[in-house]
Amino acid sequence: xxxxxxxxxxxxxxxxxxxxxxxxxxxxxxxxxxxxxxxxxxxxxxxxxxxxxxxxxxxxxxxxxxxxxxxxxxxxxxxxxxxxxxxxx
Numbered sequence: 001x002x003x004x005x006x007x008x009x010x011x012x013x014x015x016x017x018x019x020x021x022x023x024x025x026x027x028x029x030x031x032x033x034x035x036x037x038x039x040x041x042x043x044x045x046x047x048x049x050x051x052x053x054x055x056x057x058x059x060x061x062x063x064x065x066x067x068x069x070x071x072x073x074x075x076x077x078x079x080x081x082x083x084x085x086x087x088x089x
Contacts, residue, residue: 016075022068025060029053 006027013023033053035041041049061072 013075016071017067018071018075019065019068022061022064022072025064026057026072029056029060 009030010023010027013026014020018026030053033049057072061069064072
């Protein structure tokens, strides 16, 4: 991931109250799903990859504290609402 994007995500997760261990784990998992340089998946491929990413994140977050799990799920719900608002435009 580009370092500016990673820092922004890390900052958002930290501001939401997620522990540094949970943040590091999330970023490590997300980095494995980064497209290779020059690779641009089509929409169908991207949706499959996103599904796998979120499934792996969900498995990981279940290993974290109850507090981190609650915060993570709140973040995901907020992002879903933001995406839904964008789609409606």
